[in-house]
Amino acid sequence: MKFVIACSMALVVLLAWTSPPAAVEEMGLITGGEKGTYYQFGLDLQKLVKPAGINLNVFPSKGSIENVYAVYQRPGVPMGIVQSDVLAFVARVQTDPVLQRIGKKTKMVFPLYNEEIHLLGKKGITDFDDLAGRKVAVGRDGSGTYLTARLLFKLSEVAPAEMVPIDTGEALAELKAGRIDAMFYVAGYPVRLLKEDIADSDQLAVIPILNKSIVEFYPRAEIPAGTYAWQPTAVSTVAAKAVLVSFDFRRKDCDSVGKIAQLIATKQDWLQKNGHPKWKAVDLNYPLRGWEQYDCVRKVLGKSAAGAPGTTPARAGQNPVFDAIKGVLDE
Numbered sequence: 003m004k005f006v007i008a009c010s011m012a013l014v015v016l017l018a019w020t021s022p023p024a025a026v027e028e029m030g031l032i033t034g035g036e037k038g039t040y041y042q043f044g045l046d047l048q049k050l051v052k053p054a055g056i057n058l059n060v061f062p063s064k065g066s067i068e069n070v071y072a073v074y075q076r077p078g079v080p081m082g083i084v085q086s087d088v089l090a091f092v093a094r095v096q097t098d099p100v101l102q103r104i105g106k107k108t109k110m111v112f113p114l115y116n117e118e119i120h121l122l123g124k125k126g127i128t129d130f131d132d133l134a135g136r137k138v139a140v141g142r143d144g145s146g147t148y149l150t151a152r153l154l155f156k157l158s159e160v161a162p163a164e165m166v167p168i169d170t171g172e173a174l175a176e177l178k179a180g181r182i183d184a185m186f187y188v189a190g191y192p193v194r195l196l197k198e199d200i201a202d203s204d205q206l207a208v209i210p211i212l213n214k215s216i217v218e219f220y221p222r223a224e225i226p227a228g229t230y231a232w233q234p235t236a237v238s239t240v241a242a243k244a245v246l247v248s249f250d251f252r253r254k255d256c257d258s259v260g261k262i263a264q265l266i267a268t269k270q271d272w273l274q275k276n277g278h279p280k281w282k283a284v285d286l287n288y289p290l291r292g293w294e295q296y297d298c299v300r301k302v303l304g305k306s307a308a309g310a311p312g313t314t315p316a317r318a319g320q321n322p323v324f325d326a327i328k329g330v331l332d333e
Contacts, residue, residue: 066146123184
């Protein structure tokens with residue numbers, strides 16, 4: 003009898019050592035620059051979902067325009083964070099059949115937070131309209147900042163001397179060196195880059211955006227006094243909404259995206275306590291006009307959902323989203 007018990011215990015131990023580990027789901031989320039709010043949100047979500055057996059790979063990117071196309075075309079990346087004005091623009095540009103499919107089938111997982119438009123410049127520039135005739139960095143090609151900056155100039159009819167398409171890190175270095183007059187950065191405050199890489203001695207300021215044509219198109223916002231150590235007063239600006247999106251032709255990702263959405267919906271307290279300060283401003287029920295919530299998300303939240311037909315991937319190595327956007331803005 004003792005021998006049988008000993009053998010049974012040995013078998014249990016052996017099975018414990020040889021049983022395969024629980025399967026880990028691999029998923030990708032494309033975000034933004036590593037010192038931006040998108041990327042920090044991605045890292046927060048990575049920590050949130052890991053105990054649930056999901057390994058969320060967080061990818062940096064040039065920004066929203068790249069992200070819209072990556073979620074559509076890039077294997078293993080079913081989710082991305084995108085500016086609402088980029089989504090709206092894509093939905094309205096109908097010059098390419100691939101772009102039409104992207105605009106039709108890009109779905110909202112959740113609205114997230116307001117992304118304040120940071121216009122940073124020399125202290126002698128007092129408001130947006132002062133950018134006329136100046137050299138301004140508008141964000142790197144493929145970024146949401148690029149689209150927003152170009153739209154602001156188009157809406158306002160303010161004409162800078164030159165729009166320089168460089169990323170935020172390079173733009174800040176050029177601004178400090180006096181080789182450009184101002185730069186745009188669209189990101190929810192506080193932005194790590196602006197907290198860590200600017201000092202009072204740089205003599206820079208956040209510039210108000212009060213142009214009438216702009217505030218009729220974008221919602222007003224404010225960057226509170228002291229958001230950055232070198233920013234003593236509150237600054238009026240405008241904002242876009244950050245949106246977590248997916249693309250509904252990859253039905254195999256439906257359950258995984260739904261699982262992450264359910265974790266976000268039920269663990270908001272954890273995110274607000276442990277994540278980026280902007281989680282406190284997230285309203286998952288914000289009605290984002292013109293954008294449909296992904297049926298795989300509605301299903302796990304207890305809402306009815308209709309299935310969506312599939313589509314086929316676009317040609318690799320191209321980004322018709324950026325090409326179409328740039329074509330319209332250059333008209």
